[in-house]
Amino acid sequence: MNSTWFVYLGFAAALLVVGLYALLTMKNMIKLFIGIEVISKAISLVLLSTGFAKKNILLAQSLVITFIVIEVSLVATALALIINITRRTKSLDVRKLTKLRG
Amino acid sequence: MIFLFIGLPLVVAALLPLIGKVSKKIAPDVLANAVFLGLLVLALTSGRQLIASGPVLLRLDWLGEPVGITAAVDGFSLFMLMAVSLVTLCVGLFSVDYMDHYGAKANYYALLLMMMAGMNGLLLSSDLFNVYVFLEVAAIASYALVAFGLEHDELEASFKYLMLSVISSAAILISIAVIFGMTGGLSFSSVALALRDLEAGPAVGVCAALFIMGFGLKAALIPFHAWLPDAHPSAPASISAILSGLLIKVSGVYALARIFFNVFGLTPALSEIMMWLGAVSIVVAALLALGQRDMKRMLAYSSISQVGYVVLGLGIGTPLGIAGGLFHLLNHAVGKGLLFLNSGSVQMATGTRDLDEMGGLAKRMPVTAATNLVGSLSIAGVPPLAGFWSKLLIIMGLVQARHWPLAVIAVLASVLTLWYYLLIQRKAFFGKLEARWANVKEAPFWMTASTVILALLSIGLGLFFSAVIKTWVQPASDALTGGIRVALASWGF
């Protein structure tokens, strides 16, 4: 695998870390979602750059497009959940969601 | 024909909102359960003929023109299709009465059908990325179903479940991308072929680890289990049943087994990892189950423990172990589905899930108590019920492969399992009838009917275990022990 692939992977890994950091430390539910979005960007980048490196750019584009469609559905569901939660707890703070033990 | 498994639920789900406007309860009930029944019949009858001469790859033809949709059918996928249809039908029947007080039945059935379509799509897929797509279909439906009652607990559980699932999806996709990078392909056969020729040990190891993280989270194996003890209790009982009974197995165990056995090929290292993952889940979850007061939470931990048994059995890699693991998968789907449905009956009758508050319900809810006993004993592994045989097979497989410590663990954990199930039975059903439950009524018809069906199945699967194993489990086990050959020979084209 040529070196450009690894450059893309390196950046994608950085994005992944940013997203994971958000998921692990942020307390605002919407910020948690932004974390998910950043991770999704990392995934799209990994998928497309792999296809690019294999000279299979058309296949990679199909994968990325399918993935983005899935992402939209996921985000819609997640945001609907968040809106419902704020209606109950009147706050976006994820620390309020501690009624259930792990 | 086999494409009906995906197409039928999809089409009916799409039509349900319109139908629901006209008839709020009857039409959705009838339609959805008709679909479930129809698919069960299809799975029981036509399936075996298809694979009589080995795994097949079927192509969909639309008006004579081949469309690019293929379905990979073999003993394993057929076995799972049968299990999915069976448990979903019983859950659907249960929902006829249970979901009355939640409202929005058309919407509920639409989501349930979508979850089934997603699971079936996953089972019939022969392409790595496609497996992921249908996994997400089922997952998104499940997030909404867990939160269906819109109470605080349900929303919180669904939110945490969603968050952790995103991480699992990321792990799975990264692994798929790396595999694509190495092999240039995504279908099971092309990947299996390429991996066999490449000497890519460490890289495949990393991919396998990512798959374990991703699918292990879906299967709620320890240490990836954190979402399940919250999600399953808070969800409506019918959804807990289908999540514990089916979803964690289809999107977790099936996908992992399929990839490890038929695409990667089971190496001794993978086998060890699977066995120990399974063993840890069995023990830790069983211990955690003991300390619970919430009935459904105890059942949820038990699910983690029993899935551990399945993974342990599959991990042994020998025909005996795999057969035991698969049979246990079926028995647990039936048994745990039964137990969760019963918990719904109990919750509907008493308004609580706290075991310390219940007592003596057997006098007022005899059918529920009886079916609960059957389900509990089956999963705990008491002869002649089904769970006994599957656990015995797993333990025999361990002994045969000379894994003595694991065999001992499996047996001891079985005792633990029996203990906490009898705890539930004693605290909720037996003993003195608490005064405030004096006017409790037995659950409505469809709820009891569906649990009776599942209880009879647990007994039947146990009594006729050799026939069941020969016709259903054996072909599935062969498909897995066939290893990469299945992917290369039968599905490659």
Add this chain to the structure above:
Amino acid sequence: MTGQILLLSGLVFFSILAILAKDLIRSAVSLAVASLFLGIIFFRMGAPYAGVFEISVVAGLITVLFILTIALTKADGDVRESKLAPIIFPLVFIAFVVIDVLVMKSLLHKIPAVPGTAESGSFGDVLWKQRTADLVGQLAVILAGVFSVLALFRKRDKDE
């Protein structure tokens, strides 16, 4: 390649901004800008369809959904994030980047690969004929999402 590296850095930079910004609207906008960068990166890789999709759907639709949610959840008081975060994060991130570069360099040529075969056909061929099953999956996932949102936003009946 240097153009791509600049764009990729921009992508990472705006993503970090999106996470660390205190104002939610600023976060959403930073995220949209990051998506824009990613779309351009896709275009320059020869993936116009993916680029268009990324920009119109992620930078467009998802940003709109985000801002809608932010508007609908105007909470009484902001959520206090940890004060240490903006200090620890850059340090951890820089440490990670160093490790990242070293790992990637050492992995160079270590991942065996089958040489890629050239693609035939147009994008339409690949999407509609090769990945038809994915399209069914897309349809299913859209349906699932629609039903989920409908379920989560439904009006509660009297008997609930």
